[in-house]
Amino acid sequence: MSSSSTAVCEPTPLAPSEKILQDVFGYQSFRIGQQEVIEAVVEGQDCLVIMPTGGGKSLCYQIPALIMPGITLVISPLISLMKDQVDQLNANGVAAAYINSTMSREEVMETFLAMREGDLKLVYVSPERVLMRDFIERLYETPLSMVAVDEAHCVSQWGHDFRPEYAALGTLKQHFENLPIMALTATADDTTRNDITSRLGLTNPHDYLGSFDRPNIRYTLLEKHKPMTQLTRYLTGVRGQCGIVYCNSRKRVEQIAGKLRDSGVRAAAYHAGLDHDERGRVQESFQRDDIHIVVATVAFGMGINKPNVRFVVHYDIPRNIESYYQETGRAGRDGLPAEAVMFYDPSDLAWLRRCLDEKEEGAQKQVESHKLNAMGAFAEAQTCRRQVLLNYFGEYREEPCGNCDICLDPPKRFNAIEVAQKALSCVYRVNQSFGVGYVVEVLRGMQNQRIREHGHDKLTTYGIGREHSHEYWVSILRQLIHRGFLTQNILRSSTLQLTEKARSVLRAEIELELAVPRLDVAARSAKSDKMAxxxxxxxxxxxxxxxxxxxxxxxxxxxxxxxxxxxxxxxxxxxxxxxxxxxxxxxxxxxxxxxxxxxxxxxxxxxxxxxxxxx
Missing domain, CATH: 1.10.150.80 (HRDC domain)
Known part of the structure; x- marks a missing residue:
């Protein structure tokens, strides 16, 4: 009877970073880019890391902090973000702490002692505190292994959220020349990235530029007609889920939050005008799922590490694509399906342009103007929105994404010469002296005192478009503005005026196709989602x-x-x-x-x- 021996294959031992990833954080494998960044900084190299919101940036410095001897200093802009990160690290058994203005002197001194004794692995602080002389002196007594600068786009004057105290962080390299520094952000174009490297004094950094794509987020744009009704209808379809509604003014935030609460929705307002305690209460209630919806200005969000935000609604168009990308990126951080919905009215864009015009001339105004124009182009796109978004960041895609409103329900075109003639004729007949809403009322033959006072119920164009809805004609007029047949005179309350190009339409000298107006999101939202x-x-x-x-x-x-x-x-x-x-x-x-x-x-x-x- 012959016997045979079977060789037993020993499992390949895990690298230190992989072992920490599994044992401490409970993840089975790295996301793309994480491991190469970790290896670079462990070898003492400076790093510039661009990863999308929810892409796992924090592990890029948290894992090296557990591999390297000494303490990792994390520079973070918000107290809430520090606390959130430290809570999660402590829950995973990692010795981490923060130092901020909410702490008593005794608590701060205890943390300083723990730093000096090497009892901590990560310490979170604000950029303002790092720059204090006494703090720098304490760092000389601390066994430092590296510095991580989170939200690093704030360093650059070309970024969308420049902060002077961030720009001064370059002095750290003067104090600790050989200490590796890692700068991390979700949004930075090429100019901003170069500025971050220069201002922080990064030496031949390992540059990691990840994909800006968040495939689990569906991008949807709705023409803004009756926004509160549209918002209420949308929220009814996502009842019980957590989300954020962004607005451009504090007053609007208060109004919408109040109306939602009155209708039984667990919602709260958040803006910089509220006192510190109230903002903290709202943020904590949202983090703990005690309230489901926060209606907010841009003051809310940078410190939000909540993974189960299922939707972000922009009630108003943001000022730039970077802000839009970061704000929508607060949805679906857990990788599960999420939605980004924007209500768009071209007059909102015109208002932002007027605000920008009031600023003094200079490089900063030029940058903001460029960014606002790019945001407008995104809103008015008739091609895949994800392609437009990614192209802005220099990431070019050949194939449409299949998970935005344009891909799921491509714009249908129709021969629009007749409806365009009706619309342009009506603008002409009311002496090019009224805005979109009034022209639509005349087209639809509405019976109201204003029309009668002007005698416009006697016009040949009165009522010639009554077969279509108010929203339909608003969409047609907006498209004629986009195509250059009409302009809105900002100096005269956005009144509609014909351009030279309008003649060729009125005389039927050209062919004209427009998109069939989209009047609701319900059909698109109902479409199946493979991830869901x-x-x-x-x-x-x-x-x-x-x-x-x-x-x-x-x-x-x-x-x-x-x-x-x-x-x-x-x-x-x-x-x-x-x-x-x-x-x-x-x-x-x-x-x-x-x-x-x-x-x-x-x-x-x-x-x-x-x-x-x-x-």
Missing amino acids: NRHYDKKLFAKLRKLRKAIADEEDLPPYVVFNDASLMEMAEILPTSQGEMLAINGVGHRKLEKYGSVFLGVIEEHLMAGISER
Whole structure:
């Protein structure tokens, strides 16, 4: 009887970074770009990291912080962001702390002592504090391994959120010449990237420019007609989900938040005019899922690390694509399907241009004008919105994305010479002295005192467009403006006036095609989404979310610090019944398995047993 020996293959040992990724943070593999950045900084190289919001930037410095001896200093712009990051690190068993103005002198001194003794791995501070002389002196006594500058676009005057205190951070290289510095941001064009490198004094940095694409986000634009009605209709379709509604003024924020609360929606207002305690209360309530919707100005968001934001609505058009990209990027950070909806009215863009015109001439005004024009081009695009967005950042795509309103419901064209003649004739007949709304009322034959006072109910164009809705004619007039047949005179309350090009339409000398007006988003939102069709047990998912909320409330933490939605969805899909299977779930590391594993496994087992007994 012959015997044969079988060679046993030893598993390849994990690199230190991979072991930390799995054991501490609970992820099975790196995202694209993370590992190469980690290896570069561990070797002592400066780094410039451009990754999309939700792309995993924080792990690029958190993992090296656990590999390298000494402390990693993280420069962060907001107290809320520091606290959120430290809470999550502590939940994973990492020694991290922050120093900010909410702390007592005793607490600050205790943290300084822990830094000097090397008891911490990461310390978060603001740029203002880093630049204080006494803080620099304390850093000389601290075993530093690296510095991470988060939201690094604030360093550059060409960025969309320039901050002078950030620009001064280049002095760190003068104090600590050989200390590696990592600059991280989600949005920076080529000019901004070069400026960041120069101002921070980065030496031959490892540049990582990731994709700006967030494929799980659906980009949708709605023509703005009755925005409050449109918003209410949209929110009805996403009831129970968390989202942000951005507005360009504090007054509008207050009005919309009030109306939503009156209609039974768990909503709150957030803007810079509120006192510090109220802003903190709103942000914490949102983080903990106690309120579902925040209506806000741009003051809200940079510190939001909430992974389960399912939608972002722009009630008004933003001032630049960088802001739009960052704000929409707060949706779907967990990788699950999310939506970015913008309500667009060209008059909003005209208002922003008027505001810009009032600024003094100079390079900064030119930059802002360029960025605003690019935002307008995005809003008025008739091609794939994701392609327009990515092209702006220098990332060119040949294929349309299949997950924006233009791709899901391509604009239909029609022979528009007759409707255009009606619209242009009406503008002419009212002496080119009225705005869009009034011209539409005349076209539709509305009976009101203003029309009668002007005698416009006697015009040949009165009522010639009554077969179409108000929204239809607004869309036609806007397209005629975009195509250069009409202009809006900003100095005369945006009255409509014919251009020289309009003659060829009125005389039917050219062919003209326009897009069939889009009057609602419902049909597009109802279209199937491949990512949304994951096969997971939705009843179990709801039970796991309820358990998570109870644990989070008891431990005084935001729910996603326990586990994020993506981890719960994976549990409801894979149905783990052992600690080993639970550890294979993304987002479940050893510390969280030890703290929460048994209770979550208990709910899963109970759910499975209930299912068997029902059969």
